Amino acid sequence: MSIAEELQQELMRVRREAIELHSADQVQEAIAKLAFAVTEAYSGKVPVMLTVMNGGMIFAAELVKRLDIPLEMDYLHASRYLGETSGGDVEWIVTPNASLAGRDVLIVDDILDVGTTLLSIIDACKAQGAASVKTCVLVDKQHDRKAKPGLKADFTALDAADYYLFGMGMDYKGFWRNAPGIYAVKEH
Numbered sequence: 001m002s003i004a005e006e007l008q009q010e011l012m013r014v015r016r017e018a019i020e021l022h023s024a025d026q027v028q029e030a031i032a033k034l035a036f037a038v039t040e041a042y043s044g045k046v047p048v049m050l051t052v053m054n055g056g057m058i059f060a061a062e063l064v065k066r067l068d069i070p071l072e073m074d075y076l077h078a079s080r081y082l083g084e085t086s087g088g089d090v091e092w093i094v095t096p097n098a099s100l101a102g103r104d105v106l107i108v109d110d111i112l113d114v115g116t117t118l119l120s121i122i123d124a125c126k127a128q129g130a131a132s133v134k135t136c137v138l139v140d141k142q143h144d145r146k147a148k149p150g151l152k153a154d155f156t157a158l159d160a161a162d163y164y165l166f167g168m169g170m171d172y173k174g175f176w177r178n179a180p181g182i183y184a185v186k187e188h
C-alpha cells in the first residue's frame with residue numbers, strides 16, 4: 001500500500017470510529033446563542049476580531065455572520081501543535097496586520113485546551129496597547145491541566161470531555177477540520 005493510501009485509510013478509520021460529542025446542529029445552535037452574548041457585550045463599540053488560524057477559521061466564519069455590530073476582521077497564525085496531537089511552544093507564523101493600539105480586541109479560536117496559545121496571544125495584544133482584550137472559543141476542553149487554574153475564555157460556546165477533538169476547524173493530523181460537528185478521536 002502506498003503512503004497516500006495508508007493515510008487515506010487512517011483518516012477514514014478515525015472519522016468512522018470517532019465519538020460524536022456535539023452534532024452539527026448542536027454546534028450551530030450554540031454558536032447562535034453565543035453570538036447574542038458577544039453582540040450585547042460589544043454594543044456601541046467598534047471591535048477588531050482576531051481569528052486564530054488555522055483552527056479558528058470555521059468557527060469565526062459561523063460566528064461573524066451573526067454578530068450585529070460594526071466589526072473589523074483580521075487574523076493571526078499561532079500554532080503549538082503543528083499537526084501533532086500534543087503541544088509544544090507557541091510558534092508565531094503570522095502576526096496581525098491591524099494596529100491594535102487603543103482597540104477592543106476579540107480573539108476567536110476553536111479550542112481552549114491547556115490555554116497556552118490564548119495566554120500568549122492575549123499578552124501580545126496587550127503589549128501592542130489594546131484597550132481591551134477578550135477571548136471567544138467554540139470549545140473548552142474539561143480537565144485540570146489549564147495553564148492557570150480556572151482559566152476560562154470570556155465567551156465559550158460548548159464544553160467537551162478530555163479527548164483529542166476534531167471537526168469545526170480542529171484537525172486530526174492536519175485533516176478533518178471540515179467535519180461539521182465536534183468529534184473525539186477513539187483511542188486504541
Ligand SMILES: O=P(O)(O)OC[C@H]1O[C@H](OP(=O)(O)OP(=O)(O)O)[C@H](O)[C@@H]1O
Pocket residue numbers: 052053054055056078079080081082083087109110111112113114115116117118171
Ligand atoms: O489551549 P492550547 O493547549 O494552547 O491549544 C489550543 C490551540 O491548539 C490549536 O492550534 P494548533 O497549535 O493545533 O494550530 P492550528 O490552529 O493550526 O491547528 C487550536 O487551534 C488552539 O489555537
Ligand SMILES: Nc1nc2[nH]cnc2c(=O)[nH]1
Pocket residue numbers: 081111113114163164165166170171172
Ligand atoms: N485538533 C485539536 N487541536 C487541539 N489543540 C489543543 N487541543 C486540541 C484538540 O483536542 N484537537
